[in-house]
Amino acid sequence: MxxxxxxxxxxxxxxxxxxxxxxxxxxxxxxxxxxxxPGMxxxxxxATPGNSATTVPASSDPAMGGMDGMGGMDGMGGMDGMGAMATGDGLSAAKDGYRLKAATTRLPAGKAAGYRFTIMGPDGRPVTAFAVDQTERLHFYAIRTDLTGFQHLHPTMTADGTWTAGLAALQPGTWRLYASFTPATGAGKGQDFVLSTTATVPGTAMAKPLxxxxxxxxxxxxxxxxxxxxxxxxxxxxxxxxxxxxxxxxxxxxxxxxxxxxxxxxxxxxxxxxxxxxxxxxxxxxxxxxxxxxxxxxxxxxxxxxxxxxxxxxxxxxxxxxxx
CATH class of the missing domain: 2.60.40.1930 (Macroglobulin (MG2) domain)
Incomplete structure (x- = not known):
């Protein structure tokens, strides 16, 4: 960097x-x-290679753990105490007053889709000022719970703070979606954040072993x-x-x-x-x-x-x- x-x-x-x-x-x-x-x-x-793939219903994916993928959740993993690191573990939708607010918890299977989200600030308003990190104001990642289907994208933001990530076709299952950013103003100015939430892609998931x-x-x-x-x-x-x-x-x-x-x-x-x-x-x-x-x-x-x-x-x- x-x-x-x-x-x-x-x-x-x-x-x-x-x-x-x-x-x-x-x-x-x-x-x-x-x-x-497509479109990327x-x-x-x-994607990770598959050996003896197992058929499991998408709804039974263990990574869901009762999480509906809504941005208002403060903790998405049992990783308490890791917040002292620059980026933490990325398993929470909220940290230090900043929150990843997603427009949906479901995405279509087998076709490209635009995933919309907003970064809410400690003042309850959408964040619109972001520092540039590695030439981009925000880095977005998507990966399925079996760690396949990796995507690294750079979404576009409208004036009101709404980001849209152009995801390529997703396979059925549960996906975790990450936003990596650094506020340019406000309470978190200069601090690195990685927030994430989940989304479900309907259908039968073919889980691939790591x-x-x-x-x-x-x-x-x-x-x-x-x-x-x-x-x-x-x-x-x-x-x-x-x-x-x-x-x-x-x-x-x-x-x-x-x-x-x-x-x-x-x-x-x-x-x-x-x-x-x-x-x-x-x-x-x-x-x-x-x-x-x-x-x-x-x-x-x-x-x-x-x-x-x-x-x-x-x-x-x-x-x-x-x-x-």
Whole structure:
């Protein structure tokens, strides 16, 4: 990230226990890339591969847990006490007086849809002033409870503070929808927030098991490799390396003011973590090694989605890593 908000810089500087992970490019395991989402020029979508999928009714998805997806709920996960982190775990629709208010709790299956929502401020009014973070005023994410169907979008906002995210076709099941933003004015000025809520897509959900932890993943001929161990509950640096045809990649182009964007979701409760890029951007020749600052709120398996750009094309790959 070329210009981090003040809150993120403060956390990165104050956090102790830096862990350096040294990477080499070796081996690969294929992760299919589902690209060319309708109406999403330049975006790629990566879903986890399915093995022996199980048919379950969408309404029985365990992530619903009685949550109707309305923005007025203060807590959506049993992660109390994590609010001291810059972004928390992202499992609440409200924090410090800010609230994610969704226009609907249901989305159509199998077709693109516009998801409308508003960020309400401590004064009870819609927030309309947002700081720019990685070239955007708000980052929006969607993922199903089995951690498939990842989408990273940049919605548009009208003058009254209503945002619309153009979601690509969703499969049946329960989806968690996240808004990441930094208010430019008001009580939360300069503070990073990640708020989320859920929505149901009707139909029979084909739940896909989480792929086992692996240090490598491939997409569009590129191999992403990580070595080392992730640690939860502490700040540390995390490095990834990219190669193609056995050779280091050195032609990465800036994407959102960085050479890559890395988002992680915790298996089971979908806790959110954004791994902030540290590698300085210098033209269209990034790589092969990229460093990220990370703070994973809890141990367990995490599904990581790495996005990077070469020759004007955005690539998205996914891999599962375990944090101790």
């Amino acid at each position: 070329s210009a981090q908000p003040t809150g993120r810089r403060t956390v990165a500087a104050a956090a102790g226990g830096v862990l350096a992970l040294v990477l080499t490019a070796c081996g690969s395991s294929s992760v299919p890339d589902h690209s060319s989402m 020029a330049g975006m790629s979508r990566t 792929p086992r932890a692996a240090a490598t993943a491939t997409v569009d001929g590129y191999t992403v490799t990580v070595h080392g161990e992730l640690m939860a509950g502490m700040a540390h640096t995390f490095t990834v390396a990219l190669s193609k045809d056995g050779k280091p990649v050195t032609d990465l182009q800036p994407y959102l003011d960085a050479y890559a964007h890395l988002t992680a979701f915790h298996a089971g409760d979908q806790a959110f973590a954004h791994l902030h890029p540290q590698t300085k951007v210098d033209g269209n020749h990034g790589g092969p090694a990229l460093t990220f600052h990370t703070e994973l709120p809890q141990p367990g398996d995490w599904r990581l989605f790495l996005q990077f750009q070469t020759a004007g094309t955005l690539h998205t790959t996914a891999l599962t890593l375990h944090a101790d």
